Amino acid sequence: MIHRSTFGTSARRDRIERIELSLSNGFSASVLSWGATLQSISAPDARGHFDSVVLGYTSLDDYRCAHGRLGATMGRYANRIANGRFEIDGVAYQVECNEGKHAIHGGPEGFDRRPWQVARIVDEPNGPQVRFELRSPAGDQGFPGAMVMAVTYALVPPGDVVITYEACTDAPTVFNTTNHAYFNLAGEGSGSVLDHEVTLFADRFLPVDDELIPLGEMRDVTGTVFDFREPKPLGRDIRSDDAQVRLGRGFDHCYVLSSSERSTTPRLAARVLEPTSGRTLEVLTTEPGLQLHSGNVLNGRYGGASGRAYRQSDGFCLEAQHFPNAPNVSHFPSTVLRPETVYRSMTVYRFGVDDTPRV
Template identity: 45%
Template structure:
């Protein structure tokens, strides 16, 4: 599969497990590239998710409010060109990898060999590099999981791609249920030991994309510790208690309540942009409850369950109104938040963190569920 960019979306509507043509956009022809498709997973209530095989991006999530009115709660665009040309590369809706989040100074040592990666975020490596998984064309196949419609995307990352070792075969399966659950299942195998940390980078605004800030959203995180960072947002290695800090979301509070307090960690992140250590009661790799967000005006609620040990909470600190989304509205400062389930940032350089190394003969297998409801 060619790693560069293709056409604008050529619409595909998926009903059950059948893909039928939908509305096509004007196309931007580029030599030697495959077409990019847009898929729709719709349940019996009319709630739906749209996904493109460019970057495995979730382009929209349409769910009801407490009055039953449907609205799109995912920030994004209606053309591939907009994803490619967006200033500051926000990674709207994408699967990021081979290693999501940051690796210090773009370097790590594995099995006695030092690997150098692109430094595309200040002095550090971020979200897989210059052409990470968010900027490649995935193969997509409509399928079924437990008899329910799903979309499976696959990509083969070559040994040495963006500096990483090993030929890595990746699959991401999206399923949308009648209970308004978006289930994201990641799988991967490799022929050489390699770091891997895949995550979903959707920005949410439960009031509706483009409808102001997310500062009044009420957040709960199932985390009594977080990983503090240095001024370049690389973890120091400490697991710090949230108690008595602005990072305590164990009980519901608005995102904006403490975001402006005098705190070095908030200064480093320009707000919240930190990994939280999930309080796991079961065995590593078991599904657990991680987060809950309520938007009080619409009554929309999102809950997250995951098999991952951490979750990155980012509150749109770098949005500044320059990006215009699907509805024609500008995405203002803190106009969306991300909750990225993950292994911890810089784990290849942090021996006390849970290992993010995949070895030959092993299988990377992780799942995250986003469930939407109302209150």
């Protein structure tokens, strides 16, 4: 089932839509044409009680003014580019910087801060879906090439949110995208996520410098606080004296799922369990990296859908993407997109329950 409504009006008088997708079992998700944003996901706990499990706002003004990029689609380049500079085929480019001297998430007016066109809405037999499209002109935020990007949200029974990305360009450029949802499996606005038990199916992570730019190393997680290969509460080591944790003010690091290009089919990258509700989340993706972000930047300035302020570690991100600063690190998977290639990527958020009794 699909329900469309008006969410607000942009500063340029664009009508911003809210599209609610739902399945017959009650599982649902709401998305906005502002930033192609995932606003809410309603999923059951082990007792059958439904709550939204992603952080989101109820007004367009909050999405425009807040800086957490809650649930939005990132572009042209998710995560960081050092000094906002890179080269393609020997030609140097400078893009707009918005994190000190560095660029992050596409610049000050990235894809998360724009109205997208609702290109298609279909209620397929196996679940509803909506496709958003955005045109980005050559020189947008300093990036070369005119680009068209599309993101499709689809619900698949019993509890999958499938996000498919496509992009093409008329000149060589760099491109990296992800969804920036903050999850709280106990329910949006319920408080800290530090008790969530996290498993990451990755043997290496990317250590960073004091400005959160990757050093270029793919470091083994063995013997470090970054080892989540077995289930571990997110908060167990978040206050450790580890130098990398201090730099990130918690976890804000990319895990290496593959040192090569994206895969053709989604593979399991992470699993999370919230022990009280029994809700689980699995992340499957075709991308080579997964950014773990422990909600370090949430500062309590804005109230969410529950009417409660979002404070540090009230949500966590698992952002499937290519590596930060890949345009400047030759041994990272390439993020160069050329006119003869269509970018395609898929990430699946799979919700379920674990009703195993707990002592």
